[in-house]
Amino acid sequence: xxxxxxxxxxxxxxxxxxxxxxxxxxxxxxxxxxxxxxxxxxxxxxxxxxxxxxxxxxxxxxxxxxxxxxxxxxxxxxxxxxxxxxxxxxxxxxxxxxxxxxxxxxxxxxxxxxxxxxxxxxxxxxxxxxxxxxxxxxxxxxxxxxxxxxxxxxxxxxx
Numbered sequence: 001x002x003x004x005x006x007x008x009x010x011x012x013x014x015x016x017x018x019x020x021x022x023x024x025x026x027x028x029x030x031x032x033x034x035x036x037x038x039x040x041x042x043x044x045x046x047x048x049x050x051x052x053x054x055x056x057x058x059x060x061x062x063x064x065x066x067x068x069x070x071x072x073x074x075x076x077x078x079x080x081x082x083x084x085x086x087x088x089x090x091x092x093x094x095x096x097x098x099x100x101x102x103x104x105x106x107x108x109x110x111x112x113x114x115x116x117x118x119x120x121x122x123x124x125x126x127x128x129x130x131x132x133x134x135x136x137x138x139x140x141x142x143x144x145x146x147x148x149x150x151x152x153x154x155x156x157x158x159x
Contacts, residue, residue, distance in 0.1 A: 032046045
């Protein structure tokens with residue numbers, strides 16, 4: 001399922017979705033967290049991205065593991081395989097932080113849906129906003145590190 005489609009690695013086909021959806025989730029979640037007056041306008045986008053980002057990140061991670069297994073079985077060794085190991089570690093971390101951001105975003109959206117002015121009690125609103133903002137920053141950082149390490153593994157020079 002995560003290996004190939006029409007002879008092409010699934011990883012090469014789906015990784016771009018994660019590269020788009022994770023930063024979009026981080027941005028929309030951050031705006032939702034700090035701009036209560038915009039919540040009614042962007043809540044639907046936050047929910048959709050909170051579903052799409054972790055799903056695409058999971059598929060990219062799983063398909064990357066299948067591609068790794070295929071490369072290793074073909075006899076790849078040395079520095080190239082080490083770069084892919086590093087990339088894989090970043091990919092796993094990206095998935096975990098993206099999943100956490102998605103959960104925190106969904107919690108915030110569903111809790112604010114229950115209020116008429118889309119605000120929670122001050123302490124809860126601030127706490128959730130801080131959690132969402134922190135997870136957004138970390139998710140953005142790790143999606144960048146994952147993408148950069150993958151690009152370096154494929155296109156970088158081997159030394």
